[in-house]
Amino acid sequence: MTSLTLKRARPDWSGIAFAVILTLVIIGPLVVVATWAFTEVWRYPNIIPQKFGFRFWGQTLGRPDVWNALMLSLKLSTVVTLLSALICLPAAYAFARMKFPGRDILFFSFLAGHAFPKFGLLVAIAAIFLQLNLIGTFWGVVLIQLVGTLMFMIWIPVAAFQAVDKRMEEAARDVGASPLRVFWSITLPQAGPTIFAAVLLSFVGTFYETEGAWLIGAPGIRTMPVLMISYINNQMVIQYGAVLSVLLWVPSFIALMFARRVIGGGAFARGFGG
């Protein structure tokens, strides 16, 4: 008993150190970027900016290309996520519950696609898209980003479906539900929180995706992150990029709040196997 209290009284230094490092690494850059976004004058030796203000916000938000990019990004992410759910969820269910020839190889191929350097793969796909006249089109970008979501939208839901008690599904068949009805009324709600997490991840992931969007979308399609990169690369004014990146936090933030409200903290942790 004494040893137990002693142990608890001693601070867990490695844990604290880990938390501090994590905070510095994650929060630090965010603070710097956020500060830049509200800075009007900040010259070298000073630790804090000389002049704060919203001047660059007005300038950035006044540009029509920013608004177009934002709308385009939202539209893209929504379409890609919906399509991905439509394709991947039934596929994930099949992987989790059914036995068919080639199942393991097919399943593994989803992982393999992500094991190789992505850019090389993208270039190869771009070459194909060029032939198909998909370069620079909305649907071209949808296609390429769809490929990017497969990983999340297959692997996580497969795990979620496998975690659903088979007896629950059988009990539903027993009271008269067709296989489709069982999926809709029992399996999907049971796997719900985890699948919701996967959908959220794929939405946010698509929103921030740049490589595919840039390679396939340029020059016609400019998503928000692509726009930000071009600002950072082409403009000497740091604030444009900073303002945009702060803007880009908005979807993450909304998504997280939404996630908490819909599934609650406990369920969220459970969804990730916590």
Place this chain on the structure above:
Amino acid sequence: MSVLHIAEVTKTFSGGTHAVNSFSLDVADGELVCLLGPSGSGKSTLLRMVGGFEQPTSGRITIDGEDVTHLPPERRPTGMVFQSHALWTHMNVFKNLAFGLKLRRMPAAEIREKVEAVLELVGLAGYGDRMTNQLSGGQQQRVALARSLVLEPKILLLDEPFASLDQHLRERLREEVRDIQQRLGITTLFVTHGQDEALSMADRIVVMANGKTEQIGRPDVVYRDPKTPFVAGFIGTMNLVEGEVKNGHFARSDFSFPLSIADGPATLAIRPEALDLTVSETPKAKVHRVTDYGSHGLVDLDLADGTRLKSMVAHPDLFRTGQGVDLEPRAVAAYRNNQQIFRS
């Protein structure tokens, strides 16, 4: 009127396991039949074939004369209660019970009426709004039973429904289920590997081993007159003594017993309550341990070669460890080649 007819059903799994082997059984209207057998004897597989969750490799299953062998579970008039209760945790109790009725497109008012009636039946009136994880293990199992009963199945299937509950609760639920089953007159197939469960509930018992029937009969008959040594050893406590018969006497070590059967090897089966002990100058066995249960006592004995026997005695205080005793079986059965060849 609902009768279940299982004819020559065999199930071979893809790995080559013969889970059920040419099994036949008729269950009469309103009868409760217990499938009893050791782990892996094919009880669940058989039940799941009746419920439609496994396809028989061969054979036929009919309910009221209608062949259901190849119907999926949702089109069979059977209701299954699983060991793990398998309640839908994202629905409350009411929705769990109403789900099947909704699928049958029953009007909401009627559903409410039926669900309330069945909750009353299983002693859970007023629990409709609870989530399933707000119920005790026994209550969850009652809801699972109610979920099947509310659909008025022709055949009720139960797969070790009380296995995860404690002894006390198990006994109470056993009685409740038996009461409900008799009141509704519902034809029931019940899987268990607890023999006291089978003996106390069943109209008939099917003792299974290796996917086959060892014996079918009323519980008291199976207990009193086991037809194979396996059944003898499986139901109740039984002394099984392997020995040799010669000149009308069965012998094992110092113990011998007059037995008028042909010479050769035999297995003698004696219930502890049919084995009398007397303190003797010329002992055949030695007392190993005496256990006093209050109402009766149990004496463990060793024959000279170490064979362990049990005897139930009315006065355990008459015996002490190390004492020499003589044995007097009052009733025995003898088996040879897995067949009963003698019974007294």
